Amino acid sequence: MPEKTPSETTVRPADAALGSGIGRVLLLVYGVFALSASARALVQITTHFSEAPLAYLLSAFAGLIYITATVGLARGGPTGRRTALISCTIELIGVLVIGTLSVVDSGDFPDATVWSNFGSGYGYVPLVLPFVGLWWIWRHKPAS
Amino acid sequence: MNGALSTATIVAALVLAVWYLVRTALDRAPDPIDLIAAVVLGVLTAVLVVVAVAGLFDGARPADTGTFAGYLVTTAGLVPTAVILAKMEPTRWGNLILGVGCLVLPVLVLRLQQIASVTVA
Secondary structure, three states: OOOOOOOHHHOOOOOOOOOOHHHHHHHHHHHHHHHHHHHHHHHHHHHHHHHHHHHHHHHHHHHHHHHHHHHHHHHHHHHHHHHHHHHHHHHHHHHHHHHHHHHOOOOOOOOOOHHHHHHHHHOOOOHHHHHHHHHHHOOOOOOO | OOHHHHHHHHHHHHHHHHHHHHOOOHHOOHHHHHHHHHHHHHHHHHHEEEHHHHHHHOOOOEEEHHHHHHHHOOOOOOOHHHHHHHHOOOOOHHHHHHHHHHHHHHHHHHHHHHHOOOEOO
């Protein structure tokens, strides 16, 4: 594979796929979060669900949202874009609402979801990710 | 968990992460050397995972064996996934994919060590 020169790599066609370029980087990050959030929820629900049912259901919901966003980014096209747009929006609302609730009322929210304390347990990546995702999807508006 | 092997994996991943981020900043697509370095890291990770799995059969098991196994699978799959995605992305972002993978890997290894440190006889 010959080394690409900078001029070759920076020009991005307008109709390039949603899941290429930065989109492919997002695909990896969303994939990692889809896996870790869902796996976490699975362990919580199967081993000690009765301790904090609401928080664990939210965990599962967060996992589902990350999976949907990953699939939307990977699929691309109008449908994939809409799927990714909706799930990234829910993700943004989720991290802000759950983050605020967990700070204000820590009793109801033990450190139990990816969104607790604005995702501090995950290096605040869950807080930054929806902004980057939405920016990328926004930038990738269909040409028409 | 093998401490020396874990430390070597973490250090190698962080050094490579810096390398890939610099390559991204310089607007370089992954070249064969970038990909081979990632494959070598993947092999190192695979050895770590195999040693950890072997450790499950002799000695104290982690109290949370299910979570431990989940992290082992994720750890084994991360670098190969990043390499496949990077090969599909022959632009600067291919190197960023490898860089992100190299930043996630130390977190996974640290979590594995944490989970392994709580054992049942």
